[in-house]
Amino acid sequence: MVTLNEEQTMLRDMARDWAANEAPVSAFRALRDRKAVAGFDRSTFEEMAQMGWTGVIAPESYGGSEFGVLGLGLVLEETGRTLTASPLLSSGLVAVSALMLGGSDAQKERWLPGLASGETIGTLAVDEGPRHDPAKIEAKAEKRGDGFVLSGTKAYVPEGDSADLFIVAARTGEGIGLFLVPGNAEGVSRSARSMVDSRSHAFVQFEGVSLPSDALLGEEDGAALLDKILDRARIGTAAEMLGLCSQAFDMTLDYLKTREQFGEILSRFQALQHRMAHLFTQIELMRSTVEAALVAVDQDRADLPVMASLAKAVANETTHLMSRELIQLHGGIGMTDDYDAGFYLKRARILENAYGNASFHRERFARLSGY
Missing domain, CATH: 2.40.110.10 (Butyryl-CoA Dehydrogenase, subunit A, domain 2)
Structure with a gap:
């Protein structure tokens, strides 16, 4: 697990408080019910931009804070907890990374300030x-x-x-x-x-x-550039999945501690304790791989492609397991639209396939590792 410095801790805590208070799952439910074409609430995204999150990885010369991909990953994790709908991943991470990695000075001048401020969505x-x-x-x-x-x-x-x-x-x-x-x-x-x-x-x-x-x-043959951009997209997606899994675990644990069955609180059943212990260890393993991959981006390490596929493969498998157990351990109530568990299951299935499913990344990891 990565040790955060004081500024990173403050950023994470600010993102956690904001997401819980200003963008809870109830806000996503309201967004879903009104069928917003954009798929997100623009006023909410403007708030995120005002806090500087859209420019976390952008250079200061273009209006960003140059705080690093780990910093943005912490924000994505916390917004993933509450299923906050926004273009932060696609625009603030992926599009900004593309311009930073392959853009000419003129291209950066044209597009980066708008992306960093949130006025432009890429x-x-x-x-x-x-x-x-x-x-x-x-x-x-x-x-x-x-x-x-x-x-x-x-x-x-x-x-x-x-x-x-x-x-x-x-x-x-x-x-x-x-x-x-x-x-x-x-x-x-x-x-x-x-x-x-x-x-x-x-x-x-x-x-x-x-x-x-x-x-x-960049160049006409930009396959290498595309791989670099995609690896950042994969790692950012894994960071969002980490937040989703963490919240799904907390929801399930709270439910088991309060739900009675056969005259006993569910959390007292040893079989359920074993399942929750297994989920906890898998999420902690996921956290280690995701945070290591975020650090690998900031350090521009040579093993970044391997770390990206490792993080996304582990995230895919853990998210699939956690979302499945979320429903099973909640029982029938977990399948109802009135309960939030279904939102996490649905988002999990989309994220598992975004930028490569588990099979894709296991094969890529093996190939990059020389197997």
Whole structure:
């Protein structure tokens, strides 16, 4: 487990208090009930931006605080506890990371200040099918004059309904390139996807979108850059999953301590104690891998890809187990819409498949480790 410094501890505690008081699960329930197209409450996201969370990893010269990915991971963990719906992961981590890793000075100047302030929402558009597979990209960016013409579709783009900036992976003559595409560009259309977690996931179509040459992020063969961005997305997702699991565990423990069955409090049954002890150890193992991966990003370590897949694989398996036990140990009440457990189960299933499921990352971990 990582030892936090005083500033990191303050950031975590502030995020925990804010999420519990200003963005509880009841707020998410209200958002779900009114079927907000954006998938999040803009006033809530503005509050997060005002606290500086959208610019945690951005350089100070572009309006950020340059506080590190570990710092943002702590925030994502706490907002994950209450299922706070926001573009913080897609925009504040993934999009900002893409600009920092591959952007030219001009690209950073144009996009980073808005992303850091929360005024601009960015997202990464990679997958074209139901499963995460960066190798299976058919969208094309063909050279045309001094620029490119982008054509193709992207499925299940997170925050795709509200994004002001799409970072699109497409095939070029050299390989897979990444392109900065304004959300209002001619030829860009989007349609909402109805998903079980009631969050924003859009189908986005790019029909002959004309892009200038400076829309290319990095080089035409940007596969290595895409991997770096995706690893940060995977680790950030795992941090949110850690918060989800921690809260699901606390909910279950509280329920077992108060629910009576056969004249006894459920927590007194040894079999249930064993199950909760197992869940506790798995979540602590998950915490170790996730925090180690967050630190690996900040230290720019060579083993970052391995740590990213390890963290996401462990997070996927632990989240699946915890969300399943959450329902089983609550019994019938856990299946009702009036109880919050179902929200955690639904969000868990989406996050397990985001940026690679357990099988994907076990295979990638093995390959990167030379097995």
